Amino acid sequence: MERIPRRDALALFAAGVALTASGCARSSTRGGVAHGDAGSLQWWDHFDPLKSALTGLFDEFEGNAGVAVERTVYNPDSMGQALQLAEGSDQLPDVFTNLFGAPSASLVDRGTVAPVELSDEARRRLEGSLFEGVHTFDGKTFTVPIFSHRQNSTLTWANSSLLEKAGHEPEDLPSTWDGFRTLCRDLVASGTEHPWVAPLAHSDRMQEHLVDLAQSAGQTLAMVGSSGNGITDARTGEFPFASEAFLEAFTFLHSLITDGFMLPASTSLDAREARVRWASGEAAIFFDGPWNAGVLNGQFGEFMKGVRVSGPPSPDGRGLTARPPADGQFWCAGTSHRREEVGELFSLLTRPEFAVALAENMDQPPADPHALDRAEVPALYSRAVRLLEKNVRTAPSPVVRNPAVGSVIAEMNDIRPDLGDITQGYLGGDIDDLGKELTRFNDRLSAERDRAIDVVNGAGGDVSVDDWIFEEYRSGDDFDVTDY
Amino acid sequence: MTSMSRTTEPEAAGAAPAAARTVPRRRRPSLWIYVFLAPTVVLFGMYTVWPSVSSLVYSTLEWRGLGLERSFTGLENYRRLLTDPLFWKSLWITLLIIVVTVPLRVGAGLLLALVLNNPRLPLAGLLRTAFFVPVVATTAIVGIVMGFVLDPSAGPINEVLSIFGAGPVDFLGSSRTSLWAVMGVHVWKWLGVTLIYWLAALQTVPRELLEAAETDGAGPAARLRHVTLPLLRPFAVIIVVLTIIETMQIFDLVVTMTGGGPFFSTLATEVYIYDTAFGAARPDLGYASAIGVAFGVLTVLLMVVLTLVMRLAQRRQEQR
Numbered sequence: 001m002e003r004i005p006r007r008d009a010l011a012l013f014a015a016g017v018a019l020t021a022s023g024c025a026r027s028s029t030r031g032g033v034a035h036g037d038a039g040s041l042q043w044w045d046h047f048d049p050l051k052s053a054l055t056g057l058f059d060e061f062e063g064n065a066g067v068a069v070e071r072t073v074y075n076p077d078s079m080g081q082a083l084q085l086a087e088g089s090d091q092l093p094d095v096f097t098n099l100f101g102a103p104s105a106s107l108v109d110r111g112t113v114a115p116v117e118l119s120d121e122a123r124r125r126l127e128g129s130l131f132e133g134v135h136t137f138d139g140k141t142f143t144v145p146i147f148s149h150r151q152n153s154t155l156t157w158a159n160s161s162l163l164e165k166a167g168h169e170p171e172d173l174p175s176t177w178d179g180f181r182t183l184c185r186d187l188v189a190s191g192t193e194h195p196w197v198a199p200l201a202h203s204d205r206m207q208e209h210l211v212d213l214a215q216s217a218g219q220t221l222a223m224v225g226s227s228g229n230g231i232t233d234a235r236t237g238e239f240p241f242a243s244e245a246f247l248e249a250f251t252f253l254h255s256l257i258t259d260g261f262m263l264p265a266s267t268s269l270d271a272r273e274a275r276v277r278w279a280s281g282e283a284a285i286f287f288d289g290p291w292n293a294g295v296l297n298g299q300f301g302e303f304m305k306g307v308r309v310s311g312p313p314s315p316d317g318r319g320l321t322a323r324p325p326a327d328g329q330f331w332c333a334g335t336s337h338r339r340e341e342v343g344e345l346f347s348l349l350t351r352p353e354f355a356v357a358l359a360e361n362m363d364q365p366p367a368d369p370h371a372l373d374r375a376e377v378p379a380l381y382s383r384a385v386r387l388l389e390k391n392v393r394t395a396p397s398p399v400v401r402n403p404a405v406g407s408v409i410a411e412m413n414d415i416r417p418d419l420g421d422i423t424q425g426y427l428g429g430d431i432d433d434l435g436k437e438l439t440r441f442n443d444r445l446s447a448e449r450d451r452a453i454d455v456v457n458g459a460g461g462d463v464s465v466d467d468w469i470f471e472e473y474r475s476g477d478d479f480d481v482t483d484y
Numbered sequence: 485m486t487s488m489s490r491t492t493e494p495e496a497a498g499a500a501p502a503a504a505r506t507v508p509r510r511r512r513p514s515l516w517i518y519v520f521l522a523p524t525v526v527l528f529g530m531y532t533v534w535p536s537v538s539s540l541v542y543s544t545l546e547w548r549g550l551g552l553e554r555s556f557t558g559l560e561n562y563r564r565l566l567t568d569p570l571f572w573k574s575l576w577i578t579l580l581i582i583v584v585t586v587p588l589r590v591g592a593g594l595l596l597a598l599v600l601n602n603p604r605l606p607l608a609g610l611l612r613t614a615f616f617v618p619v620v621a622t623t624a625i626v627g628i629v630m631g632f633v634l635d636p637s638a639g640p641i642n643e644v645l646s647i648f649g650a651g652p653v654d655f656l657g658s659s660r661t662s663l664w665a666v667m668g669v670h671v672w673k674w675l676g677v678t679l680i681y682w683l684a685a686l687q688t689v690p691r692e693l694l695e696a697a698e699t700d701g702a703g704p705a706a707r708l709r710h711v712t713l714p715l716l717r718p719f720a721v722i723i724v725v726l727t728i729i730e731t732m733q734i735f736d737l738v739v740t741m742t743g744g745g746p747f748f749s750t751l752a753t754e755v756y757i758y759d760t761a762f763g764a765a766r767p768d769l770g771y772a773s774a775i776g777v778a779f780g781v782l783t784v785l786l787m788v789v790l791t792l793v794m795r796l797a798q799r800r801q802e803q804r
Contacts, residue, residue, distance in 0.1 A: 081762045084769075102548065102766065110553060194637070200657065201745060265637040267657020267746060282637060410548075414764050416570055417747070425747035430659050 040070040041338050041345070042093035045330065046079045049294055053357035057348050067341050074099075087112065094336040095345070097329055103225065104327065105399065105406025108137045113331040114339055115140035122347035129367065131325045131481060133403035143328025144346050146354070147364040150392040152321045153205060153289040154212035154312035155384055156180075161306050162284040166190040173310035175317040177252050184261040187284050194263040196256055197283035200427055202270040203420030209287055210249050210423050215321040216314030219245035220475045222396045222468055223324040224405060228419040228445065229412050234396055237468035239445045241419055242438035248315065250426060250434055257427055267428055279303050287312070290388060293381035294362030309384045311391050320476050324397035326367065365389075396470040396479040404456055404463040411452035415444045536780070542773035548766065561774035571775060573748060574756040575782070581667055581734060581752065586727050588671050590720075593678030598708070600679070601686045612683070616676035623673070627740025630669050631656060659749035662742050666750050670737055678727055685719035686712070717801075721794045725787055732783060753779045 043058075051073075058069040072093070074082055079099040086092045092112075098104060100112070107113045118126070118141055126144060130136050135143050160170030166186040174180045187195035199205050208226060215221060219240060224230030233240035240246060256262055263283045266274060271288065278286035279300040286292075296304040311319035330349070332342040348354060355371035362377055365385040372385055398405040417425060422441060425431040449465075456463055473479050543561055547554040565571050596615065600608050618626065633639050634655035645651035655665040689712050697707045735754040738744060744751040744759065751759075753775065761772035 077763075080767065084762070084767060100767075201743065203745070263637055264652055264654055265635050265657070267636075267654055268631060268742070277637075410766075412766075413768070414766055421747060424745060428657070428659060428746045430747040430749075 040068040043069050043071045043095045044093045045097040046074050046076045048073050049361050049363040053361050092333040094338050095330050103406040103410050105403050106410035111334040114334045115142050116332050116343035116346050119347040122350040125350045131400045133399045134325050135328050143331050145326040145328050145367045146349050147326050148367050149323040149326035150388050152212045153208040154287045156310045157286045158308050159284045160308050162192050170308045177313050180313040192284050195284045196261045197263040197274045197278045197286055198266045199269050199271040199274040200267045203424045205271045206423045207420035212312050212321045213249035214245045216312050216319050217245040217248045218475050222398055224399045229409050232468045234470040234473045237465050239442040242442050290384040291363045311387050319391050322393040322395035324395045394478040396473050398468045401484050402467040404461040405467050407456045408452045411455050412448050539773045539776050543777045545770040547770040561771045565774050574751045574753040578753045582731050585667050585671050589678045589727050594682050596679050597682030615679050618673045619676040623736040624740045627737050656742055659746050662749050666741050681723045685716050689715050
């Protein structure tokens with residue numbers, strides 16, 4: 001065997017060590033910059049459909065400030081990991097969307113995010129829409145809402161040609177649970193074997209449907225975010241998942257399965273896959289949020305022409321739901337050296353032109369309700385957003401009353417099975433005694449919240465279960481900033 | 485060593501300087517050993533030892549994955565683990581996957597190898613390739629494609645079942661069938677690897693022994709029982725151990741086929757670790773590390789017990 005000269009071998013080894021070391025080194029030593037051009041402002045988000053709206057905004061910003069914005073779009077599933085890794089290695093981008101899995105208050109406490117200075121004009125536009133504990137902390141602005149809180153994930157989207165075949169008027173979709181079941185029966189009779197498709201494998205989305213349906217059945221909720229830890233009965237402050245309204249909502253969804261209305265493949269579909277099945281004509285009805293119109297417009301343009309939309313079905317036909325004040329979507333990293341520029345960018349986000357561009361992206365509805373009047377969008381999207389404006393109320397948010405509530409929720413450990421798991425388990429036939437499982441979930445959440453309250457108070461906080469109680473709030477009311 | 489003695493002895497007897505020259509020559513090979521070992525040691529240290537030690541340290545922390553804020557909690561994560569039903573469920577699922585799929589892979593792999601090792605079998609090379617193709621297919625793609633194949637509404641398997649008046653079977657959407665479906669796909673995908681192990685082992689069986697046995701009148705079954713299998717026994721231990729280790733790394737297939745659902749029915753321990761660290765609404769890296777450490781320790785224990793049991797069985801057989 002031919003011998004390798006010692007000098008060559010040592011050189012090879014040294015090169016290998018150098019290569020390994022360089023591979024392990026940080027891609028940048030400058031805090032706040034993840035990668036790319038050190039002169040650009042780094043922006044990470046998970047809103048893929050906002051490309052055109054944000055690109056226009058960034059171009060204008062670069063023209064004015066002379067700073068380019070380098071945007072990276074993540075899949076929502078991987079955004080949280082990317083943020084964790086970036087923060088651990090001191091490489092957070094200048095701006096990011098909060099998919100850390102932690103409430104905003106804890107990010108503020110930890111200094112992960114920093115306040116920004118908005119222009120006078122932006123501050124005027126935002127009057128009455130910034131909430132302490134959500135967008136401002138100790139009076140300083142950290143983020144601005146770009147989307148409306150008047151939205152839900154349970155609009156009823158229907159294939160009009162299949163409805164006509166079943167003898168139903170597509171413009172007059174059923175608004176009650178009984179009417180919905182009747183429509184399903186008629187669809188089966190007319191040859192649509194399985195009229196309804198649902199993303200049962202997507203437990204978070206199923207949880208959203210369940211919460212919307214429970215609200216439409218009269219459940220009053222106070223909300224911080226959309227996970228079970230942050231959803232409480234507004235009147236009592238207790239966790240509400242074993243309430244009559246929730247049980248009714250469970251029963252309604254379960255009846256659609258036991259009656260054979262659900263597409264069997266639903267059990268292993270997420271929301272995107274379920275949408276594709278629906279758009280391919282395998283099912284006639286699909287629950288989804290207003291962004292469904294945008295996706296259909298981009299991917300199933302021809303099919304979209306025959307789609308109709310109405311609100312979530314409900315026992316009384318009103319289909320009222322509620323959401324807390326909308327979170328801000330974008331946050332400035334505490335490590336950013338470009339806070340001034342980020343402030344300018346956030347100010348641009350409040351402009352009516354941006355709201356119009358947002359509406360034209362047909363994702364979540366823009367915070368400015370008048371934007372839709374000036375936007376060029378298909379009638380289907382307009383109808384969806386108008387329905388939401390009419391039927392979604394403002395729910396009270398305990399974190400607005402007392403920002404320390406955010407710390408409590410941040411301290412709480414996840415309880416598994418959570419509401420999404422229980423929904424999946426019950427609808428999939430794995431849970432027999434639903435009431436017992438929900439009561440157990442409520443009890444475990446309550447105990448965990450009590451523990452978290454003790455920890456927060458022990459660390460100098462001042463919070464109690466009373467902060468979750470809004471006795472005066474009634475289902476169907478708006479709980480405005482002046483009501484706290 | 486013996487050649488070295490031969491070269492040094494005459495010089496040692498003849499002149500001292502010549503003996504001194506032999507010392508560096510004796511040391512040179514050992515220096516080269518360290519030089520060539522160094523990259524492995526460095527990389528092994530960085531990518532295996534360091535993460536293992538880090539996991540051990542992280543497992544004693546309460547760490548949400550947010551920033552540098554970590555607090556030492558001692559063995560609290562391990563105490564929590566003992567009372568976590570999902571952890572035990574995930575362990576049970578992982579164990580079930582091992583108990584069901586490892587014998588299947590090892591047994592079916594051996595049978596196939598015996599058939600494919602026959603020099604008179606036509607198209608043996610093509611068949612070996614066919615069984616190995618799933619191994620080189622990307623697991624994530626296999627998982628996604630199998631989702632379509634097993635679809636209860638329009639999947640080809642249910643189409644076939646409907647011809648016989650059976651089904652539809654919700655292979656991946658029902659907790660009664662999902663784990664079995666995942667295990668079936670796992671066996672299909674990785675059978676080729678076990679097959680290759682056995683084929684390699686079969687190459688070590690001396691042909692002269694088989695021919696001698698044949699001359700002595702032993703039929704195919706007797707040759708298999710009294711010649712081939714005894715000679716394969718030492719390989720069986722390592723093949724079983726390798727297959728168990730591969731089976732424990734079923735993460736990608738489970739995630740793409742079922743995501744650990746429905747209702748935790750396919751929640752293998754690796755998937756649970758990932759969910760706890762990254763997939764949960766609130767990441768819990770400290771606890772995920774504790775699960776990882778506990779799983780690692782249990783894996784090592786399992787391997788040790790398995791190796792001891794197999795050695796014991798082997799020794800007893802040799803004593804008979």
